[in-house]
Amino acid sequence: VNRFEYDLKGFVGAEHCVATSSGTAALHIALHAIGVEAGDEVITQPLSFVATCNAISYANASPVFVDVDLETLGMSPVALKNYLVEYCKMEGGICVNTITGNKIKACVPMHSFGFPCRIDEIVDTCEQWNIVVIEDAAESLGSYYKGQHTGTFGKLGVFSFNGNKIVTAGGGGCIVSNDEELAKRIKHLTTTAKIPHKWEYKHDELGFNYRMPNLNASLLCAQLEMLSGFVSKKRELAANYEMFFKEIEIKFVSEPKESTSNYWLNTLLLGDLEERNQFLDSLNSNNVMTRPAWELMNTLPMFKQSEKGSLANALYLADRIVNIPSSVIV
Numbered sequence: 640v641n642r643f644e645y646d647l648k649g650f651v652g653a654e655h656c657v658a659t660s661s662g663t664a665a666l667h668i669a670l671h672a673i674g675v676e677a678g679d680e681v682i683t684q685p686l687s688f689v690a691t692c693n694a695i696s697y698a699n700a701s702p703v704f705v706d707v708d709l710e711t712l713g714m715s716p717v718a719l720k721n722y723l724v725e726y727c728k729m730e731g732g733i734c735v736n737t738i739t740g741n742k743i744k745a746c747v748p749m750h751s752f753g754f755p756c757r758i759d760e761i762v763d764t765c766e767q768w769n770i771v772v773i774e775d776a777a778e779s780l781g782s783y784y785k786g787q788h789t790g791t792f793g794k795l796g797v798f799s800f801n802g803n804k805i806v807t808a809g810g811g812g813c814i815v816s817n818d819e820e821l822a823k824r825i826k827h828l829t830t831t832a833k834i835p836h837k838w839e840y841k842h843d844e845l846g847f848n849y850r851m852p853n854l855n856a857s858l859l860c861a862q863l864e865m866l867s868g869f870v871s872k873k874r875e876l877a878a879n880y881e882m883f884f885k886e887i888e889i890k891f892v893s894e895p896k897e898s899t900s901n902y903w904l905n906t907l908l909l910g911d912l913e914e915r916n917q918f919l920d921s922l923n924s925n926n927v928m929t930r931p932a933w934e935l936m937n938t939l940p941m942f943k944q945s946e947k948g949s950l951a952n953a954l955y956l957a958d959r960i961v962n963i964p965s966s967v968i969v
C-alpha cells in the first residue's frame with residue numbers, strides 16, 4: 640500500500656495519496672473529512688454514476704444538481720455560478736441555500752468518461768463561495784486539463800480501481816491532496832482511527848475500515864506501470880473511431896479544448912432518443928455491447944426530491960449518449 644500510494648501520487652503530481660477499499664469509500668471519507676454533516680448540501684451533476692450521490696447520502700447530506708456542459712459532459716461552471724447567484728447567499732462566511740436554509744459545504748464535479756470538465760473555473764467559483772471542491776476523478780486517471788492531471792485541482796481528488804476502470808485491482812480507490820493535515824486525517828479515518836502504538840488498541844474517534852488490502856495494492860503497482868501504455872492504446876482506438884464515425888456522419892465525442900482525455904469510454908451522440916434506441920437495439924442484437932448513459936441522478940427514487948437548477952443539457956445528453964466498446968487490447 641505504501642509503495643502504491645507513492646507511485647500514484649507521483650503519476651498524478653499530488654503531494655499525498657491515501658489508498659482505500661473503493662472509489663465510493665474514498666468519496667464518502669473525503670466528504671466526511673472536510674466536515675460535511677447531517678443536513679448539509681453538496682453540489683454535484685445529474686449525469687454521473689450513482690456512487691457520487693450515494694457517498695453524499697452516506698455523509699447524511701443531500702445532493703444539489705447543476706447542469707453539465709455539452710462539450711465536456713461534466714459540470715458546467717456557468718450553471719454552477721448561476722445556481723449560486725440565484726439561490727444562495729453567504730452567511731458568516733458559509734454558503735447557504737436560501738430555498739432550504741441548509742449549508743452548502745462541498746461541490747463534487749465529475750470528469751465524465753475521462754473527459755476533463757472545466758475544473759479551474761469550478762474551483763475559482765467555489766473559492767468565492769467558500770465551498771470545498773472534491774473531484775470525482777474515478778474515470779479520469781491519465782486525463783489532463785491544461786497540462787495538469789485531473790483530480791489535483793480541488794482540495795481532494797478521488798480515483799477508483801474497480802474492475803471496469805482504466806487500471807484495476809478488482810476493487811479499490813484512493814484520495815489525493817496537497818493538504819498534509821487533511822491527508823493524515825483521512826489516513827487515520829480510513830484505518831479505524833487507531834492511535835499508532837506497538838501494542839495498544841486505542842481509537843480516538845469513529846473510524847472506518849476503508850483500507851486497501853496490500854494484495855490489491857501489489858496488483859495496482861504492476862497496473863500503474865502499464866498505465867501510460869493503456870492510455871496510448873485508448874487514444875489510438877479513439878482516433879480510429881473518430882475517423883470511422885466522421886465518414887458515416889455519427890457524432891463522436893472528442894476531447895474538449897485544452898484537455899487530454901484517457902478516452903476511458905468512447906462516446907457517441909445520436910440524433911434523438913428514437914435513433915439512440917434503434918442503435919442500441921441493432922448493435923446489442925449483433926453481440927456488440929453498447930449502452931446508454933446512466934439514468935440521470937435527479938430521476939432516481941433516492942434523489943428525486945433534491946434541489947436542482949435547470950438541467951437542459953443533461954436531459955439532452957441523456958437521450959443521445961451511447962458508449963461503445965473501449966477495451967485496451969494489449
Ligand SMILES: *Cc1c(COP(=O)(O)O)cnc(C)c1O
Pocket residue numbers: 661662663664687688690691749775777778799800801810811812
Ligand atoms: C466507478 C466510479 C465510482 C466509484 O468507484 P467504486 O470503486 O466502484 O466504488 C465513483 N464515481 C464514478 C463517476 C465512477 O465511475
